[in-house]
Amino acid sequence: GAGVSQTPSNKVTEKGKYVELRCDPISGHTALYWYRQSLGQGPEFLIYFQGTGAADDSGLPNDRFFAVRPEGSVSTLKIQRTERGDSAVYLCASSPGLLAGSPKNIQYFGAGTRLSVL
Amino acid sequence: ILNVEQSPQSLHVQEGDSTNFTCSFPSSNFYALHWYRWETAKSPEALFVMTLNGDEKKKGRISATLNTKEGYSYLYIKGSQPEDSATYLCAFIYGGSQGNLIFGKGTKLSVKP
Numbered sequence: 691g692a693g694v695s696q697t698p699s700n701k702v703t704e705k706g707k708y709v710e711l712r713c714d715p716i717s718g719h720t721a722l723y724w725y726r727q728s729l730g731q732g733p734e735f736l737i738y739f740q741g742t743g744a745a746d747d748s749g750l751p752n753d754r755f756f757a758v759r760p761e762g763s764v765s766t767l768k769i770q771r772t773e774r775g776d777s778a779v780y781l782c783a784s785s786p787g788l789l790a791g792s793p794k795n796i797q798y799f800g801a802g803t804r805l806s807v808l
Numbered sequence: 809i810l811n812v813e814q815s816p817q818s819l820h821v822q823e824g825d826s827t828n829f830t831c832s833f834p835s836s837n838f839y840a841l842h843w844y845r846w847e848t849a850k851s852p853e854a855l856f857v858m859t860l861n862g863d864e865k866k867k868g869r870i871s872a873t874l875n876t877k878e879g880y881s882y883l884y885i886k887g888s889q890p891e892d893s894a895t896y897l898c899a900f901i902y903g904g905s906q907g908n909l910i911f912g913k914g915t916k917l918s919v920k921p
Contacts, residue, residue, distance in 0.1 A: 693851065723908060732812070732897060732911030733852075746906045781852070785907070795907060796842070799852040 692716060696782050696800035703772055704808050711767040711803045713782030721787030722765050723797060724757060728778045736780075739765060740787060772807045779804050810834055812900050814912035821888050822920055828884045829915040831898035835879035840901040842909060843872055843883055847894045855883075855896075888919045 695714040703709050715722050720741050725733035735749040739759045747757070754772075759765040769776055783797035813832040821827050833841065840859045846852040856865040861876040869886045885892055895916045899909035 721907065725909070725911075730913070732814075732899075732913045733909070735908040735910065738906045738908050740906075746908060749908070796854040796857055797907075797909065798854070799844075801849065801851045 694782055694784055694798050694800035696780075696803050698803060699801065700804045700806075702806045702808065705772060705774060707772050707807075709769050709772055709805065711769075711780050711805070713765045713767070713784075713800060715763065715765070715782070715784030716798055717763075719784035719786055719798070720762065721785045721795065721797075722759060723783045723785075724765070724767050725781040725783065726778045727781060727802075733779075733781055736767070769805075772805075774807050777805055777807045810900065810902060810910050812898060812910050812912040814896075814898060814915050816915060817913065818916040818918070820918045820920065823889060825888050825919075826884070826886045827888055827917070828882050829896055829917075831881045831883070831912055833879050833881070833898070833900040833910075834902070835877060837903045838876045838879075838900075839903045839905065841874060841881050842899045842901070843881070844897040844899065845894050846897060846914070852897065885917075888917070890919045890921050893917055893919045 697712045722739040724736040727733040738746040742762045754770045757767045779802040781802045783799045785795040785797045843855040844852040856872045858874040863874040871884045874881045895914040897914045899911045
């Protein structure tokens with residue numbers, strides 16, 4: 691399979707715990723995006739990587755959220771001290787990034803990680 | 809605040825019916841509009857990328873139009889089939905952004921056999 695892979699597909703945790711969500715983008719894609727879809731809402735932008743660097747992290751809701759992409763491929767979204775309001779589907783997308791952030795670049799999505807904070 | 813609105817929120821049609829949905833977006837600072845199809849438990853799948861006013865795109869029985877001056881796009885499905893059942897999302901990209909998508913809430917389509 692050459693698509694975007696996200697693990698785990700489901701994660702149940704308790705309030706206050708730390709979680710990590712992983713995204714394996716399509717090989718060779720330099721641009722990587724994280725989005726979050728809360729119940730009844732459309733997906734909301736969290737962070738964008740171009741290569742290893744976070745080019746835009748303006749969508750991260752607070753400092754409990756952090757993401758890394760150390761080798762420019764796999765990315766991990768980290769959430770500290772989880773709260774019930776963090777429950778959502780977390781989506782990852784990658785694109786070729788031929789031109790940084792080019793609107794003509796289709797974003798290829800993973801199936802998401804459904805996070806439930808009890 | 810950049811707002812993308814989609815209507816209707818949900819739609820139930822019979823197999824063979826044709827249907828259409830609307831996406832409204834800011835008419836200023838437009839850069840691109842994307843349409844995605846998202847089936848339950850699967851990945852959102854890109855349908856169209858639209859950038860020019862007056863654009864019309866077609867993929868099989870699905871087509872889309874774009875009016876950037878008034879800030880709307882229509883998605884049409886001709887002769888709906890049960891396999892068309894999904895949530896259809898539109899997403900706006902504004903000029904100067906890094907390509908991050910601003911999504912509407914989607915239109916959930918259910919097609920009954």
